[in-house]
Amino acid sequence: MMKKKRITLLLMIIFTLGIFTVPAYAASGNVKVVLPASKVTLNGTVIENATNQYPLIVYKDITYFPMTYYDCRFLGLESVWDSSTGLKIAKTGVNWGYHKYQAAGRNNTAYTAAIAAFKINVNGQQIDNSREEYPLLVFRNITYFPLTWRFAVDEFGWKYSFDEKNGLVINSTASDTTAAQLTLPIVTLPDGEKGAFTMAGNYYYYQGEKGKIYQAPVANPTERREVYQLTESYYFGYEYGLSSLHTDNGKAILKYHSGGATMGSDHIIWLKEDGTTEDIDHGYSAIRIYDDYTVRVDHWVPPIADNLQIKKQGEDEYTNVGDPECYFGRFFLGDGQGLSSRPSQDLYLIKEEIYVLGYYQDKNLP
Structure with a gap:
């Protein structure tokens, strides 16, 4: 018999911005940080911090970098969060263009x-953050992530320099090439963005030409091999529809859309x-795959x-x-006149509890 899981309703609005986040409870101890006073150049891009939602910060004279979805890949890193194993960071050698998260104010x-x-x-080594002179922070x-010589040069092999005139300069690409250079042949989509990419276990997974997933x-x-072929779908202006790749609890997950907005899937x-x-699911849903359960x-x-x-x-049917x-x-x-809604992808199983947004219509909340 399936063990009963407790459900925690997060009765609040959480806006999902396509960024890598770690639950707020996974932090302890506060420290004072400041924005950089000197220039910081990463892969040829001078980082603007005054109106950046996730600016560079400085702690104990060391510059820290935000591990968001786009920022990680800008430096050629992949970060994966799992509630049981924590945060994994690895060098991929795949450098994407810079994407700034614009703040509402200064x-x-x-x-x-x-x-x-x-x-x-x-990079496969466990870090005891409580013993680190420059620990990872949550802001x-x-x-x-601290841009120290130890991590930037020793772990990731980046070019690293600092002087009063140029400030901190880091280049994470393989050579003095542009930040948009890719070491994997990821397809360029019609809007100029790169196709889907993720890393799981000992493999990269990415979208190549003609809807092929490698x-x-x-x-x-x-030494790549084709593992999936996307179906043709022109509804959203893409020859092979909208697709994404992500890593969920160590598993590489492909998600794509076929058909129209209403009748599609x-x-x-x-x-x-x-x-x-x-095939895990089709239709419209949020889904998380864990070792023992799928939610x-x-x-x-x-x-x-x-x-x-x-x-x-191992079971075929879901239980509500x-x-x-x-x-x-x-x-x-x-x-004031009615309700509108949109789906949320926030769904987590942590130990014996399911965390999910919940809404009661015409019912007093406890």
Whole structure:
């Protein structure tokens, strides 16, 4: 019999910005940080901090870098968060162009950050953050990484220099080339953005030409093999529709859309290390795959209540859990005349508890 899981409703609005975040509870101890007073140039780009939502910060005279989705890949890093194993950071050698997260206003010059208290693994080595002279920090719910000589040069092999005239200069690319250079043949999409990419285990997974998804060993990226073919879908202006790759609890997950906005469908595919694939889900949903369980929220339109499901690995059918009167996994916004909503991807299973947004219609909350 499936063990009962407790459900925690996060009765608040959390805006998902496509960034890498670590839950706020995974931090302990506060420290004072400031914005850099001198110029910082990364891969040829001078970083502007005054109006940056995730600016560079300085702690104990060391510059710290935000580990957001785009910033990691700008420096050729991949970061993966797992509630049980913590944060893993690895060098991929794949450098993307710079993407600034624009702030609503100007930043102050000084703030408070927290010392990260979760498990940390860098390039396969466990880091005891409590013993680090320059520990990883959490600021604005984003993990910040110290740009020390030890990590920048010894671990990642970057070019690193500092002087009064030029400030801190770091180049993480293989040579003095532009930051947009890629060491993997990732397709360039019609809007100029690069195609999907992630790293899981000992493999890279990326989108190549003509809708092909490839797997390549980290140790030898040229030895690639095709593991999936996207279907043609022109509805959103892309020949092979919208697709993304991400790592969920160590598993490479492909998500893509086929068909139109209403009658179409999202497809979620597990790309296994042996080159085979498994269809995880189709339709509209948020889903998380864990070692023992898969947790799913149905995002069908119009919204329905009693839409949180869980199943044990090896079982075929989901079991609905939670209050059947609750609408799970959606933002509901009122304008005085009615309600509008949109789906949320915030869904976590941590030990024996499911964390998910919840909404009760015409019901007093406890």
